[in-house]
Amino acid sequence: MQSNTFSGLFDGQNVITLQRTPSTNEFLRKVLTKSTPLAEGTVIMAVDQYAGRGQKGAVWQSEPGKNLTFSLLLLPSFLDPKDQFSLTAAMSLAVAKWLSAMLKVPAKIKWPNDIYIGNKKIGGILIENILKGKTWKSAIVGIGINVNQTTFPDTIRDHATSIKQILHRDSKIPELLAELCSYIEREYIVLKSGDFKALLADYKQRLYRLGELHVFLVDDVEVTGMLTGVTETGRLQIDFNGHMVDFDIKEIAFVI
Numbered sequence: 694m695q696s697n698t699f700s701g702l703f704d705g706q707n708v709i710t711l712q713r714t715p716s717t718n719e720f721l722r723k724v725l726t727k728s729t730p731l732a733e734g735t736v737i738m739a740v741d742q743y744a745g746r747g748q749k750g751a752v753w754q755s756e757p758g759k760n761l762t763f764s765l766l767l768l769p770s771f772l773d774p775k776d777q778f779s780l781t782a783a784m785s786l787a788v789a790k791w792l793s794a795m796l797k798v799p800a801k802i803k804w805p806n807d808i809y810i811g812n813k814k815i816g817g818i819l820i821e822n823i824l825k826g827k828t829w830k831s832a833i834v835g836i837g838i839n840v841n842q843t844t845f846p847d848t849i850r851d852h853a854t855s856i857k858q859i860l861h862r863d864s865k866i867p868e869l870l871a872e873l874c875s876y877i878e879r880e881y882i883v884l885k886s887g888d889f890k891a892l893l894a895d896y897k898q899r900l901y902r903l904g905e906l907h908v909f910l911v912d913d914v915e916v917t918g919m920l921t922g923v924t925e926t927g928r929l930q931i932d933f934n935g936h937m938v939d940f941d942i943k944e945i946a947f948v949i
Protein backbone atom coordinates (compact mmCIF):
# COMPACT_ATOMS: atom_id res chain seq x y z
CA MET A 694 0.00 0.00 0.00
CA GLN A 695 1.05 3.55 -0.57
CA SER A 696 1.11 6.04 2.27
CA ASN A 697 -2.29 7.38 3.20
CA THR A 698 -1.23 11.00 3.11
CA PHE A 699 -1.75 13.38 0.22
CA SER A 700 1.28 14.28 -1.83
CA GLY A 701 2.20 16.67 -4.64
CA LEU A 702 -0.72 17.65 -6.85
CA PHE A 703 -3.30 16.31 -4.42
CA ASP A 704 -1.98 17.80 -1.22
CA GLY A 705 -5.26 17.69 0.67
CA GLN A 706 -5.43 21.50 0.74
CA ASN A 707 -7.97 21.70 -2.04
CA VAL A 708 -10.61 19.26 -0.85
CA ILE A 709 -14.07 20.82 -0.65
CA THR A 710 -16.60 18.63 1.14
CA LEU A 711 -20.26 19.24 0.40
CA GLN A 712 -22.85 17.79 2.76
CA ARG A 713 -25.44 17.41 0.02
CA THR A 714 -25.34 18.03 -3.70
CA PRO A 715 -27.01 16.50 -6.77
CA SER A 716 -23.72 15.66 -8.49
CA THR A 717 -20.13 16.59 -7.72
CA ASN A 718 -19.36 16.62 -11.47
CA GLU A 719 -22.19 19.06 -12.01
CA PHE A 720 -21.07 21.21 -9.08
CA LEU A 721 -17.51 21.42 -10.37
CA ARG A 722 -18.68 22.20 -13.89
CA LYS A 723 -20.86 25.05 -12.61
CA VAL A 724 -18.00 26.53 -10.62
CA LEU A 725 -15.72 26.33 -13.67
CA THR A 726 -18.24 27.95 -16.00
CA LYS A 727 -18.51 30.88 -13.61
CA SER A 728 -14.83 31.39 -14.45
CA THR A 729 -13.78 30.86 -10.87
CA PRO A 730 -10.14 29.85 -11.11
CA LEU A 731 -9.53 26.56 -9.36
CA ALA A 732 -6.21 24.85 -8.86
CA GLU A 733 -5.50 21.60 -10.63
CA GLY A 734 -6.07 18.80 -8.14
CA THR A 735 -9.10 20.47 -6.53
CA VAL A 736 -11.43 17.78 -5.20
CA ILE A 737 -15.16 18.19 -4.62
CA MET A 738 -16.41 15.43 -2.36
CA ALA A 739 -20.04 14.82 -1.39
CA VAL A 740 -21.35 13.19 1.75
CA ASP A 741 -24.79 12.86 0.16
CA GLN A 742 -24.79 12.91 -3.61
CA TYR A 743 -28.45 12.41 -4.41
CA ALA A 744 -28.55 12.61 -8.21
CA GLY A 745 -25.19 11.21 -9.27
CA ARG A 746 -24.57 10.77 -12.95
CA GLY A 747 -23.10 7.75 -14.69
CA GLN A 748 -22.04 6.95 -18.21
CA LYS A 749 -24.49 6.90 -21.10
CA GLY A 750 -26.99 8.98 -19.11
CA ALA A 751 -27.24 6.40 -16.31
CA VAL A 752 -27.72 7.39 -12.69
CA TRP A 753 -25.17 6.68 -9.98
CA GLN A 754 -26.99 5.76 -6.79
CA SER A 755 -25.26 6.10 -3.46
CA GLU A 756 -26.58 5.83 0.10
CA PRO A 757 -25.92 9.11 1.96
CA GLY A 758 -22.72 9.09 3.97
CA LYS A 759 -21.71 5.57 2.96
CA ASN A 760 -19.59 5.92 -0.14
CA LEU A 761 -16.77 7.80 -1.79
CA THR A 762 -18.23 10.18 -4.37
CA PHE A 763 -16.00 12.92 -5.66
CA SER A 764 -14.86 14.87 -8.67
CA LEU A 765 -11.37 16.12 -9.23
CA LEU A 766 -10.16 18.81 -11.52
CA LEU A 767 -7.34 18.09 -13.93
CA LEU A 768 -5.86 20.51 -16.42
CA PRO A 769 -4.27 18.19 -18.98
CA SER A 770 -3.31 20.90 -21.47
CA PHE A 771 -0.24 18.81 -22.36
CA LEU A 772 -2.53 16.17 -23.87
CA ASP A 773 -3.57 16.23 -27.51
CA PRO A 774 -7.37 15.69 -27.62
CA LYS A 775 -6.75 12.70 -29.93
CA ASP A 776 -5.05 11.03 -26.95
CA GLN A 777 -8.05 11.53 -24.64
CA PHE A 778 -8.40 7.83 -24.03
CA SER A 779 -5.06 7.73 -22.23
CA LEU A 780 -6.60 9.91 -19.52
CA THR A 781 -9.42 7.37 -19.15
CA ALA A 782 -6.84 4.59 -19.02
CA ALA A 783 -4.75 6.39 -16.39
CA MET A 784 -7.71 7.09 -14.10
CA SER A 785 -9.11 3.55 -14.45
CA LEU A 786 -5.71 2.08 -13.70
CA ALA A 787 -5.32 4.22 -10.60
CA VAL A 788 -8.63 3.03 -9.17
CA ALA A 789 -8.05 -0.61 -10.12
CA LYS A 790 -4.51 -0.69 -8.69
CA TRP A 791 -5.57 1.00 -5.47
CA LEU A 792 -8.47 -1.40 -4.92
CA SER A 793 -6.37 -4.46 -5.80
CA ALA A 794 -3.70 -3.45 -3.27
CA MET A 795 -6.20 -2.67 -0.53
CA LEU A 796 -8.57 -5.59 -1.02
CA LYS A 797 -5.91 -8.11 -2.02
CA VAL A 798 -8.06 -9.38 -4.87
CA PRO A 799 -7.72 -8.40 -8.53
CA ALA A 800 -9.81 -5.39 -9.52
CA LYS A 801 -10.59 -5.38 -13.23
CA ILE A 802 -11.54 -2.61 -15.62
CA LYS A 803 -14.74 -3.24 -17.49
CA TRP A 804 -14.27 -1.23 -20.64
CA PRO A 805 -14.16 1.67 -20.74
CA ASN A 806 -13.97 2.57 -17.05
CA ASP A 807 -16.12 0.54 -14.69
CA ILE A 808 -14.26 -1.17 -11.91
CA TYR A 809 -15.14 -4.75 -11.10
CA ILE A 810 -14.29 -7.25 -8.41
CA GLY A 811 -15.20 -10.66 -9.77
CA ASN A 812 -18.48 -10.15 -11.62
CA LYS A 813 -19.61 -7.22 -9.49
CA LYS A 814 -19.19 -3.52 -9.96
CA ILE A 815 -17.52 -1.69 -7.08
CA GLY A 816 -16.89 1.65 -8.73
CA GLY A 817 -17.36 3.81 -11.77
CA ILE A 818 -15.71 6.79 -13.40
CA LEU A 819 -17.28 9.58 -15.41
CA ILE A 820 -14.80 11.89 -17.12
CA GLU A 821 -16.18 15.05 -18.62
CA ASN A 822 -13.71 16.85 -20.83
CA ILE A 823 -14.00 20.55 -21.37
CA LEU A 824 -12.20 21.43 -24.59
CA LYS A 825 -11.80 24.83 -26.16
CA GLY A 826 -11.38 24.17 -29.87
CA LYS A 827 -8.51 21.76 -30.08
CA THR A 828 -7.07 22.51 -26.67
CA TRP A 829 -8.05 21.43 -23.20
CA LYS A 830 -9.62 23.71 -20.69
CA SER A 831 -10.10 21.06 -18.06
CA ALA A 832 -11.16 17.54 -17.29
CA ILE A 833 -13.65 16.73 -14.56
CA VAL A 834 -12.88 13.25 -13.27
CA GLY A 835 -15.88 11.94 -11.33
CA ILE A 836 -15.30 8.80 -9.30
CA GLY A 837 -17.80 6.79 -7.29
CA ILE A 838 -16.69 3.88 -5.10
CA ASN A 839 -19.03 1.73 -3.02
CA VAL A 840 -17.44 1.78 0.41
CA ASN A 841 -19.65 1.09 3.46
CA GLN A 842 -22.93 0.39 1.64
CA THR A 843 -24.04 -3.23 1.91
CA THR A 844 -27.53 -3.21 0.45
CA PHE A 845 -28.27 -2.08 -3.08
CA PRO A 846 -31.42 -1.31 -5.05
CA ASP A 847 -33.10 -4.36 -6.65
CA THR A 848 -31.99 -3.35 -10.13
CA ILE A 849 -28.29 -3.61 -9.29
CA ARG A 850 -28.27 -5.88 -6.22
CA ASP A 851 -26.83 -8.91 -8.02
CA HIS A 852 -24.15 -6.94 -9.82
CA ALA A 853 -22.87 -4.54 -7.17
CA THR A 854 -20.39 -4.91 -4.35
CA SER A 855 -18.58 -2.65 -1.89
CA ILE A 856 -15.35 -2.47 0.08
CA LYS A 857 -17.28 -3.46 3.22
CA GLN A 858 -18.73 -6.53 1.55
CA ILE A 859 -15.16 -7.68 0.88
CA LEU A 860 -13.34 -6.54 4.04
CA HIS A 861 -16.28 -6.99 6.44
CA ARG A 862 -15.57 -3.73 8.22
CA ASP A 863 -16.26 -0.05 7.80
CA SER A 864 -13.64 2.19 6.18
CA LYS A 865 -12.97 5.87 6.79
CA ILE A 866 -13.89 7.71 3.62
CA PRO A 867 -11.45 10.67 3.89
CA GLU A 868 -8.57 8.21 4.36
CA LEU A 869 -9.63 6.29 1.27
CA LEU A 870 -9.74 9.52 -0.72
CA ALA A 871 -6.17 10.34 0.30
CA GLU A 872 -4.92 6.87 -0.65
CA LEU A 873 -6.71 6.88 -3.99
CA CYS A 874 -5.36 10.33 -4.82
CA SER A 875 -1.81 9.11 -4.40
CA TYR A 876 -2.51 6.34 -6.93
CA ILE A 877 -4.11 8.88 -9.27
CA GLU A 878 -1.06 11.06 -9.00
CA ARG A 879 1.24 8.20 -9.94
CA GLU A 880 -0.72 7.38 -13.11
CA TYR A 881 -1.06 11.07 -13.95
CA ILE A 882 2.73 11.35 -13.89
CA VAL A 883 2.96 8.48 -16.41
CA LEU A 884 0.37 10.29 -18.54
CA LYS A 885 2.37 13.51 -18.37
CA SER A 886 5.51 11.65 -19.43
CA GLY A 887 3.68 10.78 -22.66
CA ASP A 888 4.16 7.04 -22.26
CA PHE A 889 0.72 6.17 -23.65
CA LYS A 890 1.97 2.75 -24.78
CA ALA A 891 2.78 1.77 -21.20
CA LEU A 892 -0.62 3.00 -19.99
CA LEU A 893 -2.43 1.13 -22.73
CA ALA A 894 -0.53 -2.10 -22.10
CA ASP A 895 -1.21 -1.85 -18.36
CA TYR A 896 -4.88 -1.05 -19.02
CA LYS A 897 -5.22 -3.99 -21.40
CA GLN A 898 -3.75 -6.39 -18.82
CA ARG A 899 -6.45 -5.40 -16.35
CA LEU A 900 -9.38 -5.61 -18.76
CA TYR A 901 -12.41 -7.50 -17.47
CA ARG A 902 -13.14 -10.54 -19.66
CA LEU A 903 -9.96 -10.16 -21.73
CA GLY A 904 -9.45 -13.23 -23.91
CA GLU A 905 -12.86 -14.63 -23.02
CA LEU A 906 -15.90 -15.27 -25.14
CA HIS A 907 -18.67 -12.94 -24.11
CA VAL A 908 -22.11 -11.83 -25.28
CA PHE A 909 -22.38 -8.22 -26.46
CA LEU A 910 -25.25 -6.13 -27.67
CA VAL A 911 -24.59 -4.57 -31.08
CA ASP A 912 -27.45 -2.74 -32.84
CA ASP A 913 -29.92 -4.42 -30.46
CA VAL A 914 -28.66 -7.86 -31.47
CA GLU A 915 -26.85 -10.23 -29.11
CA VAL A 916 -23.56 -11.40 -30.57
CA THR A 917 -20.82 -13.57 -29.11
CA GLY A 918 -17.18 -12.66 -29.57
CA MET A 919 -13.82 -12.68 -27.85
CA LEU A 920 -12.61 -9.46 -26.25
CA THR A 921 -9.03 -9.01 -27.42
CA GLY A 922 -8.12 -5.49 -26.31
CA VAL A 923 -8.56 -1.81 -27.09
CA THR A 924 -7.15 0.40 -29.83
CA GLU A 925 -4.98 3.46 -29.09
CA THR A 926 -8.11 5.59 -29.27
CA GLY A 927 -9.92 3.36 -26.81
CA ARG A 928 -12.17 1.41 -29.16
CA LEU A 929 -13.07 -2.06 -27.91
CA GLN A 930 -11.65 -4.84 -30.08
CA ILE A 931 -13.70 -7.99 -30.52
CA ASP A 932 -12.77 -11.09 -32.49
CA PHE A 933 -15.80 -12.66 -34.16
CA ASN A 934 -14.51 -16.00 -35.43
CA GLY A 935 -11.26 -14.52 -36.69
CA HIS A 936 -12.92 -11.34 -37.93
CA MET A 937 -11.68 -8.36 -35.86
CA VAL A 938 -14.05 -5.45 -35.32
CA ASP A 939 -13.65 -2.41 -33.08
CA PHE A 940 -16.40 -0.35 -31.45
CA ASP A 941 -16.88 2.89 -29.59
CA ILE A 942 -18.99 3.18 -26.45
CA LYS A 943 -22.17 4.09 -28.32
CA GLU A 944 -21.92 1.06 -30.59
CA ILE A 945 -21.64 -1.85 -28.16
CA ALA A 946 -22.68 -2.93 -24.66
CA PHE A 947 -21.84 -5.92 -22.52
CA VAL A 948 -24.66 -8.35 -21.90
CA ILE A 949 -24.23 -9.39 -18.28
Ligand SMILES: O=C(O)CCCC[C@@H]1SC[C@@H]2NC(=O)N[C@@H]21
Pocket residue numbers: 715716717718719742744745746747748749751753761762763764807816817818819834835836837838
Ligand atom coordinates in the same frame (compact mmCIF):
# COMPACT_ATOMS: atom_id res chain seq x y z
O1 LIG B 1 -20.34 3.92 -13.55
C1 LIG B 1 -20.57 4.96 -14.15
O2 LIG B 1 -21.37 4.99 -15.10
C2 LIG B 1 -19.85 6.20 -13.73
C3 LIG B 1 -20.24 6.59 -12.34
C4 LIG B 1 -19.56 7.86 -11.87
C5 LIG B 1 -20.10 8.31 -10.54
C6 LIG B 1 -19.34 9.47 -9.97
S1 LIG B 1 -19.77 9.78 -8.29
C7 LIG B 1 -18.95 11.31 -8.31
C8 LIG B 1 -19.16 11.93 -9.67
N1 LIG B 1 -20.35 12.73 -9.71
C9 LIG B 1 -21.29 12.23 -10.52
O3 LIG B 1 -22.41 12.73 -10.71
N2 LIG B 1 -20.84 11.10 -11.08
C10 LIG B 1 -19.49 10.80 -10.68
